[in-house]
Amino acid sequence: MQGKNIFAMRWGIIGVGAVIGILAPLLQKLGNPGNMGICVACFERDIAGAIGLHRAAVVQYMRPEIIGFVIGSLIAAYLFKEYRPRVGSAPIVRFVLGAFAMIGALVFLGCPWRAVLRLAGGDGNAILGLAGLTFGIWIGTLFLKKGYNLGRTQATHAAVGWMLPLIMVGFMVLMLIFPQVDGQAKSGVLFYSLKGPGAMHATLLLALGVGLAIGFLAQRSRFCTMGAIRDTVLFGQTHLLSGFIALVVFAFVTNLILGQFKPGFTGQPVAHTMHIWNFAGMTLAGLAFALAGGCPGRQLFLAGEGDGDAAVFVMGMIVGAGFAHNFSLASSPKGVGPHGISAVIIGLLVCLFIGFTMRKKSV
Amino acid sequence: MTTTVDARGLSCPQPVIMTLNEIKGGQDKEIVVLVDTDTSKENVMRAATSQGCRIGDVAPEGEGYRIAITKD
Numbered sequence: 001m002q003g004k005n006i007f008a009m010r011w012g013i014i015g016v017g018a019v020i021g022i023l024a025p026l027l028q029k030l031g032n033p034g035n036m037g038i039c040v041a042c043f044e045r046d047i048a049g050a051i052g053l054h055r056a057a058v059v060q061y062m063r064p065e066i067i068g069f070v071i072g073s074l075i076a077a078y079l080f081k082e083y084r085p086r087v088g089s090a091p092i093v094r095f096v097l098g099a100f101a102m103i104g105a106l107v108f109l110g111c112p113w114r115a116v117l118r119l120a121g122g123d124g125n126a127i128l129g130l131a132g133l134t135f136g137i138w139i140g141t142l143f144l145k146k147g148y149n150l151g152r153t154q155a156t157h158a159a160v161g162w163m164l165p166l167i168m169v170g171f172m173v174l175m176l177i178f179p180q181v182d183g184q185a186k187s188g189v190l191f192y193s194l195k196g197p198g199a200m201h202a203t204l205l206l207a208l209g210v211g212l213a214i215g216f217l218a219q220r221s222r223f224c225t226m227g228a229i230r231d232t233v234l235f236g237q238t239h240l241l242s243g244f245i246a247l248v249v250f251a252f253v254t255n256l257i258l259g260q261f262k263p264g265f266t267g268q269p270v271a272h273t274m275h276i277w278n279f280a281g282m283t284l285a286g287l288a289f290a291l292a293g294g295c296p297g298r299q300l301f302l303a304g305e306g307d308g309d310a311a312v313f314v315m316g317m318i319v320g321a322g323f324a325h326n327f328s329l330a331s332s333p334k335g336v337g338p339h340g341i342s343a344v345i346i347g348l349l350v351c352l353f354i355g356f357t358m359r360k361k362s363v
Numbered sequence: 364m365t366t367t368v369d370a371r372g373l374s375c376p377q378p379v380i381m382t383l384n385e386i387k388g389g390q391d392k393e394i395v396v397l398v399d400t401d402t403s404k405e406n407v408m409r410a411a412t413s414q415g416c417r418i419g420d421v422a423p424e425g426e427g428y429r430i431a432i433t434k435d
Binding site for chain 1: 371372373374375377379380399400401405409410
């Protein structure tokens with residue numbers, strides 16, 4: 001048996017939450033968009049834009065943080081002999097859940113990480129988002145209690161687990177071959193933003209370094225924002241929640257120190273004030289995360305340690321971002337997109353269908 | 364008698380749900396849980412401990428672990 005994993009102890013998960021809480025506002029200070037030091041959904045959406053899966057001009061950038069998350073987790077998994085290539089637990093369902101999770105998150109404008117970063121930056125709209133997230137996860141726990149599950153994975157070839165990490169390495173290589181050129185919206189095959197959130201970013205090396213560090217730590221600690229709420233609701237187990245709370249507290253303090261705390265509902269960066277749809281968008285995202293077994297960050301870390309199904313969820317999110325912008329589902333600071341409301345309703349119906357129909361007691 | 368809970372291949376939170384169901388509803392005092400990832404191992408041990416159970420032997424088995432739990 002290996003030695004104890006200190007990161008999986010109570011103070012370990014709190015420490016990791018604290019590190020993320022400090023690094024995210026710092027990344028914002030060093031160039032990332034407002035209250036978006038790290039946002040897994042937004043950054044995957046930017047990646048979708050960088051490779052042209054959508055052509056929303058203001059959100060196109062190959063975010064090195066996401067690449068770092070996957071590779072950092074892969075390194076930790078290999079170092080600690082936890083790399084377990086596995087696949088085959090309802091991959092297409094995970095793809096669909098990933099796509100609708102992204103659509104829900106983009107109606108609110110952020111993943112759970114950004115929801116708490118927005119709160120820690122003073123954005124009151126985040127309260128509606130977090131309430132919706134909790135509500136969606138609560139619906140998910142009802143399905144879990146009724147026997148909902150995605151079925152078993154199979155152990156597989158090591159190379160299967162390398163696929164998403166290799167895709168990420170490929171993205172990094174593309175970014176090095178076709179770096180951003182000042183004042184140009186395209187460099188080689190990659191798209192870049194000239195204005196908007198996609199034009200705001202910390203330097204490549206810094207973003208990649210922070211991504212690698214967080215990926216490493218999160219793999220060790222199993223940090224998961226959806227799990228934090230789910231385990232509290234389902235089992236009264238507050239282990240993961242303590243990490244999530246540490247993230248909020250440390251991000252809040254860091255924002256205060258950096259002068260980034262601006263309380264209010266209106267005029268918040270990359271946010272809108274349509275309360276019902278902030279709530280409902282995150283309800284959809286929360287339900288989809290709960291049914292898929294992890295928040296978008298956790299799915300990246302799982303993919304890094306060999307989980308091919310989590311990798312499919314990630315691809316679902318990236319493709320979902322393409323749909324979200326091509327079909328005008330994503331919100332903007334002006335409010336929800338023309339078809340955002342219909343998409344949330346359809347997404348909720350799809351999630352309910354999945355929850356009701358995949359309830360075999362033991363697979 | 365010992366009951367075996369086979370949670371291999373199932374992802375979070377299934378192994379914990381299955382273990383808790385057995386702890387709360389099962390007849391046997393001795394439970395063996397089979398898991399295939401370190402995360403599941405940690406989660407199952409944490410859940411069993413929180414129910415006042417004793418963790419016995421935790422041994423590698425195949426691609427994963429075999430966790431012995433005793434109910435009080």
